[in-house]
Amino acid sequence: MTAERVPLNEKVYGVDYIPEKINGDYEGKHILSVEQFERRDLEELFKVTTWIRHKVKSGDPSVNSVALGKVMASLFYEPSTRTDLSFQAAMRRLGGNVINASNGVQFSSVYKGENLPDTIRAVGCYADAIILRHPEAGSTFEAAHALEALRSETGTETILISGGDGIGEHPTQALLDLYTIEDFKGNSGDIDITLVGDLFNGRTVHSLGRLLSINGFGRVRVNLVSPESLRMPAEIISSMEEKGISVLETERLNNVLSSTDVIYWTRVQEERFEDPSEYAAIKDSFVLTPELMTHVKSDAIVMHPLPRKGEMGSQYDHKELDQDPRTVYFQQMENGMYIRMALLGATMGRIRS
Numbered sequence: 001m002t003a004e005r006v007p008l009n010e011k012v013y014g015v016d017y018i019p020e021k022i023n024g025d026y027e028g029k030h031i032l033s034v035e036q037f038e039r040r041d042l043e044e045l046f047k048v049t050t051w052i053r054h055k056v057k058s059g060d061p062s063v064n065s066v067a068l069g070k071v072m073a074s075l076f077y078e079p080s081t082r083t084d085l086s087f088q089a090a091m092r093r094l095g096g097n098v099i100n101a102s103n104g105v106q107f108s109s110v111y112k113g114e115n116l117p118d119t120i121r122a123v124g125c126y127a128d129a130i131i132l133r134h135p136e137a138g139s140t141f142e143a144a145h146a147l148e149a150l151r152s153e154t155g156t157e158t159i160l161i162s163g164g165d166g167i168g169e170h171p172t173q174a175l176l177d178l179y180t181i182e183d184f185k186g187n188s189g190d191i192d193i194t195l196v197g198d199l200f201n202g203r204t205v206h207s208l209g210r211l212l213s214i215n216g217f218g219r220v221r222v223n224l225v226s227p228e229s230l231r232m233p234a235e236i237i238s239s240m241e242e243k244g245i246s247v248l249e250t251e252r253l254n255n256v257l258s259s260t261d262v263i264y265w266t267r268v269q270e271e272r273f274e275d276p277s278e279y280a281a282i283k284d285s286f287v288l289t290p291e292l293m294t295h296v297k298s299d300a301i302v303m304h305p306l307p308r309k310g311e312m313g314s315q316y317d318h319k320e321l322d323q324d325p326r327t328v329y330f331q332q333m334e335n336g337m338y339i340r341m342a343l344l345g346a347t348m349g350r351i352r353s
C-alpha cells in the first residue's frame with residue numbers, strides 16, 4: 001500500500017483524511033466510504049462474493065483457510081447484530097481468528113476515558129483488521145488515520161473497515177445492498193429504486209445513494225420518500241444527479257410505489273433524536289403493511305437493512321410480509337456475510353480475482 005505516511009500528531013486526527021481509492025487493488029486498504037470504489041472494483045468484489053457464496057452453500061471447504069493466521073478485532077461502540085456477527089462469522093468461515101473486548105467496549109479502557117485514536121492503536125497492535133462501529137460521524141476516518149500513524153511508528157499494517165460511522169456512512173451495508181439488487185435485478189436495465197423512511201439519519205441509505213452514483217449501473221431512477229424533516233442530505237442528492245440519476249423527492253409513497261422495482265424500507269433512527277416527542281410524532285409516517293404490498297409490482301423486491309420496528313407494522317404484519325416472495329431482506333442479510341468474506345479476504349491480501 002502506498003498510503004501517505006503521517007506524523008503522530010493529535011491535531012491532525014480526523015481532519016481531511018481521505019482514504020485511498022481501491023483502484024483495482026484491495027490489499028491493505030481501509031474501507032471507510034463507498035467513494036473509494038469504481039465500477040470495476042465492485043465487479044471484482046461481486047464476482048468473488050458469488051464464488052464464495054457458492055463454496056459456502058455447497059459445503060466446499062476450500063475457503064476455510066483463506067485467512068489462516070490472521071486476526072480480526074470487532075470493536076462496536078454502538079449496538080449491532082447483523083454487522084458484528086456477520087463480520088465475525090465471515091472471518092471464522094475464512095479460517096481466521098476474532099477478538100473483542102471481554103464483555104464489550106464499555107469494559108475496555110474506553111470506560112476509563114481513553115480516546116479513540118489510542119484505543120484504535122492498541123487494537124491495531126494485536127489485529128490485522130479492525131471492524132469499527134461508532135456513534136460519531138467521522139470517527140472511522142479518525143480511526144483509520146490513527147492506524148496510519150501507527151504504521152509509520154511501528155510498521156504495523158492493520159486495516160480498518162467501517163461497520164457504521166454515526167449518521168455518516170455504512171459502506172459494507174451498501175455493498176451488500178447493491179450486490180443483492182444486482183443479484184435479483186441484474187445490472188444492465190432500467191430500474192426504479194425507492195428509498196423510504198429516515199433518509200436524514202440513516203447511514204445505510206447515505207452509502208447506498210452514493211454507491212448508486214457510481215458509473216455503469218444501468219439507467220437508474222431514485223425516488224426518495226421521507227417526512228419533510230428526514231430528507232436525504234442535499235449533497236448526496238447532487239452526487240446522484242451529477243452521475244445522471246434522476247431523483248424524485250416526495251412525501252407521497254402512492255405516487256411511486258406501483259412503478260418501483262426495488263423498495264428499500266428503513267427504520268426511523270430513534271437513537272438519533274434528542275427529543276423523544278419528535279420521534280414519537282414521526283415514527284409512523286411510513287408503515288409497510290401487507291395491504292400496501294398489494295400496490296407493489298409483482299416482480300419488485302423489498303429490502304430492509306434491519307432491525308425493523310413499527311415501520312413494518314405489527315408482529316402479524318411481519319409474518320405475512322416475510323412470506324411474500326418479494327421481500328428479500330433475509331437473503332440480503334445472508335449476502336452480507338459473503339460480501340464481508342470477500343472484502344476481508346481481498347483487503348488482507350489473501351484473495352485476488
Ligand code: NCD
Pocket residue numbers: 082083164170173203204267305306307
Ligand atoms: C443499520 C445500521 O446500523 O445502520 N443496521 C445494519 O447495520 N444492518 C440500520 C438500522 O439500524 O436501522
